[in-house]
Amino acid sequence: MNRIDASEHYDESAFQSQTPSLLTVVIDTNPRAWAAIHDLLPISKAVANIFVFINAHLSYGNENQVAIVAAHTNRAVWLYPPSPNPDRALSRRPDGGGGGPDVEMTGVDSHRHRPREPQLGTSANKYPQFAQIESSILSSLRSLIDSTSPSDLNPTTLISGALSMALSYIHKTSLAFQAPKTSKDPANPTTAPPTKTAAPDLHARILVVSVSESEPAQYIPTMNAVFAASHARIPIDTLSLYSAPTFLQQAAFITNGIFLSAAANPRGLLTYLMFGFLSDIEARASLITPTQDSVDFRAACFCHRNVVDMGFVCSICLSIFCDIPANAECLTCGTKLALGNYGAKPAVVPRKKKKRKRVVNGTGREGTGSAAETPGPA
Template sequence: MNRIDASEHYDESGFTHQTPSLLTVVIDTNPRAWAAIHDLLPISKAIANILVFINAHLAYGNENQVAVLAAHTNRAVWLYPTSPNPDYPPASRRRKAGDSGQDVEMTDVDRRGHRPREPQLGTSANKFPQFAQIESSILASLRSLIDGTSPSDLNPTTLISGALSMALSYIHKTSLAFEAPKTSADPANPTTAPSTKTAAPNLHARILVLSVSESEPAQYIPTMNAVFAASHAQIPIDTLALYSGPTFLQQAAFITNGVFLSAAANPRGLLTYLMFGFLSDVDARGSLVAPTQDSVDFRAACFCHRNVVDTGFVCSICLSIFCDVPENAECLTCGTKLALGTYGAKPAVVPRKKKKRKRINGTGREETGSATGTPGPA
């Protein structure tokens, strides 16, 4: 019977399931930056395009997962999944109460101490229940974030570094859940050495940053710490810049082998950039030609004035960068006395020695290219 229906060709023992992929999206929600590109791409249309991209990622595999964070002006907030301990009340209300220990009215619980239930989603045959749940959670959390933003919170700084740190922590926690249990040694032969074969990855994780603001020099150190941690964990950081050029995120994509694309010329094509540039996971990129950067801005921020500099002075002990020589030539970070050598001295000009020309047979005639000398007057 196997020869007739050819069932022997389908050996279930050799089938390997698809490795789950975790996509962590960090959305820059700086109101000032979105107001600058409101005429080209409002934040409402951008969120709609991101939801389509997230649904495509989830539909790519049954075990794929997604997490969404918002990098705001004064904090980083989870949009999906929602945090079990949300930051209620908003920071603006906590400032009104002060630090005197006064109670603040909690608007997210009822009199019995229970949280109000989220509104039930309408059943629709055209929307997958998981897609509807994620969409409802992201929109509700984003609306709560915008409502809790006061005019005093509107500053040009965006906490990308905090969002990256939270994303790395969530990825590490999720990878532990997918980690296979360690096999113990054989009780019959306890002297058997454990296998040194490299195990296949149990989770493909990556971070996608949707940036609309420039890099803040004051966040250079925490941002690069998060970038180096992601590089050590082999987690690529992809970046899609909708406005200007984030210097530090370019370096993050280069260091972690991620993808950096700039959509500043055409922000309306956000969905096209997302689907064609960032839909493939880490495993699939090995068989595809991923977009590359033509040039990378490797400028760093100085530790003294927090300015982005092209050239500077670097401490040989702690590798701190300074735009100018510190006072008394002492490192502001570790206090090491910097040896500047001959810095600032004028270069010494050495005169060039003149070469004497060779003379032929002791005569006064200089060597020329001809066999005979120059004829004199008749």
């Protein structure tokens, strides 16, 4: 029977379940930045295009997952999945560190009212999972916008906090996909380890849709999140709609991610998303991904939080300063900076006098000490 229906020619390994992929999208929701490109791309159309991209990612496999984080002006908020405890505030500083005053991290308004429960679409033409995700994101995004006060309208965007939340969620999700560890046999403790490297249980990546410039005050927490993602082999992709953020360019380069700038044509957001960022880590090994022509590797100084091209670096803690600190002491670790001969005037070396040439019979050659001319051929 197998020869009749040709089932023996099929490769059974091809029908095995694929590795699930987790896509975490960080959306820059700075109102000032979106107001600058409102004529080209309103935030409503941008969110609609992101919905199409998310649905395409989920359509690749039943086990694919998605998470959405909003990087706002003074906090980072989960848009999807919704927080199980919306009334519990998470402690987070605006610079991305821990401690400090409590900042609301859930989709509730300023009066601490619970948002409306997302209603599933009743259209038969929409997949129920897509409708549930879209309703949850729109409800959380509407609550975030309504809770934004005029005092929150500053040009700073908390990208570092959003990256930290995304990495924490990815780590928590990867633990759920890990296979249970088998205990060693006490009768045979010298069991040889497996020779082949185990395949990853989850492919995770982060996509940042940015409309703001990099904030120098967030250089340290952003780089901490970037190096943590690089250590965990999680690529950070970036799609810039307005400018070229310096730190996100470095994040894409360090984590082997993709950086694209759509500042010339923000209306083509969906095209950039579908053709540049839809492939996961496993598929990118067989594709030619977009590359960066140049990367801005400038860093922010630790003293004035300015992006500098050249500066002074502490040899102990690698802190960067745009100018020599007071008493030549590192402001981070207190180490005395050895500046050597920096600032000393260079030594003046006298120029060596050149030997002057004698003019003989109108020619500029040196004289031989004889008044007679050089005899020519007869």
